[in-house]
Amino acid sequence: MSVSPIVIKVGGALLDDAAAMTRLFLSVKDVQATRPVVVVHGGGPLVETLMASLGLQSTKIDGLRVTPDEHMPYICGALAGSANKQLCAAALAAGITPVGLSLLDGNMVVCEPLADQYGAVGVPSTADASFLKNVLAQSTLPVISSIGSSPQGRLLNVNADQAATVIAELLNAELLLLSNVDGVLDGNKLLIGELNAASISKYADEGVITDGMKVKVDAALASAENLGRAVYIASWAADINDILNKKTGTQILPAALTNTQSTNADLPHTDFTKGNAGEVQ
Ligand SMILES: Nc1ncnc2c1ncn2[C@@H]1O[C@H](COP(=O)(O)OP(=O)(O)O)[C@@H](O)[C@H]1O
Numbered sequence: 289m290s291v292s293p294i295v296i297k298v299g300g301a302l303l304d305d306a307a308a309m310t311r312l313f314l315s316v317k318d319v320q321a322t323r324p325v326v327v328v329h330g331g332g333p334l335v336e337t338l339m340a341s342l343g344l345q346s347t348k349i350d351g352l353r354v355t356p357d358e359h360m361p362y363i364c365g366a367l368a369g370s371a372n373k374q375l376c377a378a379a380l381a382a383g384i385t386p387v388g389l390s391l392l393d394g395n396m397v398v399c400e401p402l403a404d405q406y407g408a409v410g411v412p413s414t415a416d417a418s419f420l421k422n423v424l425a426q427s428t429l430p431v432i433s434s435i436g437s438s439p440q441g442r443l444l445n446v447n448a449d450q451a452a453t454v455i456a457e458l459l460n461a462e463l464l465l466l467s468n469v470d471g472v473l474d475g476n477k478l479l480i481g482e483l484n485a486a487s488i489s490k491y492a493d494e495g496v497i498t499d500g501m502k503v504k505v506d507a508a509l510a511s512a513e514n515l516g517r518a519v520y521i522a523s524w525a526a527d528i529n530d531i532l533n534k535k536t537g538t539q540i541l542p543a544a545l546t547n548t549q550s551t552n553a554d555l556p557h558t559d560f561t562k563g564n565a566g567e568v569q
């Protein structure tokens with residue numbers, strides 16, 4: 289591969305917005321003309337709805353879903369099944385040839401259980417890139433769910449932002465984490481242009497970056513350090529080239545790209561609260 293691929297992670301709320309899905313895949317098709325693209329997805333809201341309809345309690349600790357092993361058939365069905373196939377069908381409708389996968393397929397990613405209190409939650413790490421590279425060489429779009437497995441064959445539920453960072457590392461790719469907000473917002477709900485390790489921990493300590501966004505920025509920062517390049521957090525409604533050209537979204541910078549002379553407070557903030565930007569709920 290001569291140009292670096294792009295890994296695009298989409299959150300589960302995208303699945304509730306058919307028009308947004310269509311726009312995103314048309315945009316992915318444009319990008320595919322110049323470089324390989326991989327989609328990694330979650331499906332948190334879908335899991336919530338399914339668990340509620342089954343009358344099962346589901347809780348989170350620090351943004352990660354506690355997953356008893358007996359919940360895995362449902363979670364696996366929602367993420368690797370419903371969510372994955374819904375996204376593949378939307379890609380197909382946009383003229384793309386999708387290949388639906390999960391982290392364990394082709395031995396791309398191996399997972400270890402996080403800790404007993406989380407149940408079947410997996411911590412992913414890179415394994416073998418050759419299968420994924422072969423799939424990309426066929427000019428198809430891999431669409432990868434965040435279901436993984438341990439080396440012993442235990443199915444594990446992986447946070448999809450963490451899954452995406454590992455797929456990006458597997459391919460040495462650019463990473464875009466797209467969500468239902470314009471990026472990381474400050475205490476006044478203004479879009480933050482750039483974040484580094486110091487400003488992330490400041491905003492987290494102040495309770496401004498919480499829940500799923502805390503998991504996302506932590507995963508993005510670790511990945512930015514490993515990849516040696518910025519990772520982007522932005523809206524799935526934004527144009528992908530606008531994100532890469534830094535016209536919108538938040539860049540998470542590794543230490544090597546952080547200007548130690550400027551603090552994040554010096555960086556421009558954009559007031560999106562008057563436009564169509566998402567707000568912290
Ligand atoms: N500082 C913040 N900026 C933006 N969103 C935030 C912030 N802190 C918490 N959030 C919440 O994080 C959510 C995005 O995380 P998450 O729901 O896990 O997204 P996804 O499912 O797309 O991965 C936002 O919808 C918002 O409710």
Ligand SMILES: CC(=O)N[C@@H](CCC(=O)OP(=O)(O)O)C(=O)O
Binds near residue numbers: 330353500
């Ligand atoms: C361990 C863990 O928290 N797994 C997540 C996997 C899906 C996910 O991350 O979905 P979003 O990207 O839509 O949030 C979950 O069960 O919700």
